[in-house]
Amino acid sequence: MVRSAAKHSFTKSTVILSLVSLLGVALTLDFLWASSSSSSSPYLSTASNWAREKYSTFEVPNNAEIEKISDDKVQTNRIPERVLSATFADLPAPALEWEQMQSAPVPRLDGSAIQINNLLYVFSGYGTLDYVHSHVDIYNFTDNTWIERFETPKEMANSHLGMACDGRYVYVVSGQPGPQCGAPTARTFVLDTETRKWESFPPLPAPRYAPATQLWRGRLHVMGGSKENRHTPGVDHWSIAVKNGKALEKEWRTEVPIPRGGPHRACVAVDDRLFVIGGQEGDFMAKPGSPIFKCSRRLEVVYGDVYMLDGEMKWKILTPLPKPNSHIESSWIILNNSIIIMGGTTEKHPVNKRMILVGEVFQFHLDTLKWSVIGKLPYRVKTTLAGFWNGWLYFTSGQRDRGPDNPQPRKVVGEMWRTKLSL
Structure with missing residues (x-):
């Protein structure tokens, strides 16, 4: 059994x-x-x-x-x-015929630019990570030559500036003085482009790196940027009434916060609307205890968000960029009822986590509030300084890629390029 x-x-x-x-x-x-x-x-x-x-x-x-x-x-x-x-990959785009012009007197990274009529004013920026510029170079689009140079105030920041212009006066807000990843300043200045004279302006309520800055409805608006540690995104939004290079108020006024903070965004005022485009959360930080504020790598999140303010003074979320894009503060122009943006940086490579540059030219249609990819740059590049004159689209400076097959950043350049553009 x-x-x-x-x-x-x-x-x-x-x-x-x-x-x-x-x-x-x-x-x-x-x-x-x-x-x-x-x-x-x-x-x-x-x-x-x-x-x-x-x-x-x-x-x-x-x-x-x-x-x-x-x-x-x-x-x-x-x-x-x-x-x-797929965000780090190049987007399909038509070819543009680019012509190389006279290079800038110095190479620039994280510089800023303002166009007034046929003149492009190019401000400060890094020459290398250990050297920053403290002057303005001027390019004449009519003669296609660099015609003048003058110095900036010693107390003014050298990179990560907020900047806006009314056609004569240039407002320079906050930013980073010195090389590497130095501490920010709250100091603000105004340049009279006719006399080349600088004046002090009421300081920002708190220091910021690369805040979105623009003149809109008689007020200078400053939004977002990175906070004092260079990494934490700020969502603060301040404004102050201005006229002819002067502040009409003693203090900045607190406005509705921007929905998402961070630096390196395009900020454009057109048709009584204020647009804030792209940007990132996070940035390189100074190593703790470093006497020279030596940069150390931190997590960055690049995004393609587009926000708009109109008469209701409420932020509206619009169609995002065709790909996440940052480092585009001075990389835009307004042309034929649209905003054109050139280059930038997108999301990190998903395997090696390296920074990836953008080589496309984007068009934002102001009637439909939609995006198009309208061309490619001669190479991928970030912090381009853009201008437009007599049918020609220009850009100069920035940090370009390592070659056609390597979109990682390498050389800081001062090259000037142009292409004929009709929309």
């Missing part, structure tokens, strides 16, 4: 084990089918679909593992492909 019971138990166990095995095989086959289906899903698209899908993706294979088997015999073991964000 004992033997008979054992045999019965063995038979029952065998049946259960067989059922479990069959179930496991079924689940495995189902998983493989699902994986195959998802990998062929229409959702896996190239970067050309980014304008339609906020998070378009495509497949990028991992590096294969190489194992030595025997003498000079190598076998490649493929690892399953991963789905990665």
Whole structure:
């Protein structure tokens, strides 16, 4: 009887084990089918679909593992492909014919620019990470030559400036004095471009790096930027009444905060509307205790958000950029009822986490509030300084890519380029 019971138990166990095995095989086959289906899903698209899908993706294979088997015999073991964000890839765009003009007297990174009629005023910026400029260069679009240079105040910031102009007076707000990742200042200045004289202006309520800055409805508006540690996004929004280079009030007024903080955004006033475009959260910070404020890498999140203020004084969220984009403070112009933006930086590469530069030219249509990709720059580049004159679109300076096949930043340049543009 004992033997008979054992045999019965063995038979029952065998049946259960067989059922479990069959179930496991079924689940495995189902998983493989699902994986195959998802990998062929229409959702896996190239970067050309980014304008339609906020998070378009495509497949990028991992590096294969190489194992030595025997003498000079190598076998490649493929690892399953991963789905990665497409935002760092170049977008399809028509070619533009670019002509190289006379280069700026010095290369610039994180500089600023203002155009007044046929003159482009190019301000300060880094020459290298350890050297900053403290002067203004002027380019004459009529003669296509650099014609003049004059100094900035010693107390004025050298990079990450907020800047706006009324056609004569240039307001320079806050920013970073010195090289590397130095501490910010709240000091603000006004330049009279006709006399080349500088005047002090009421300081900002708190120091900011690269705040969105613009003149709108008789007031100088300053929004966002990075806070005193250079990394934490600020959402504060201040304004002060101005006229002919003078403040009409003693203090800045607190306005409705911007929905998302951060530096390196385009800020444009047109048709009684104020637009804030792109930007990022986070930035390099100074290493704790470093006497020279040496920069250390931190997490940055680049975004394509577009916000608008109108007569209701409420922020409205508009169609985002075709790809996340930052470092575009002076990279825009207004042309034929649209805003043109050139270059910038987008999301980090998803594998090596390196910064990726932007090489496209974007157009924001002010009638439809939609975006188009209208061309490519001669190379990918950030912090371009843009201008437009007599049918020609210009840009100068910035930090360009390592080559056509490497979108990571490398050389700081002062080159000036132009292309004929009609919209």
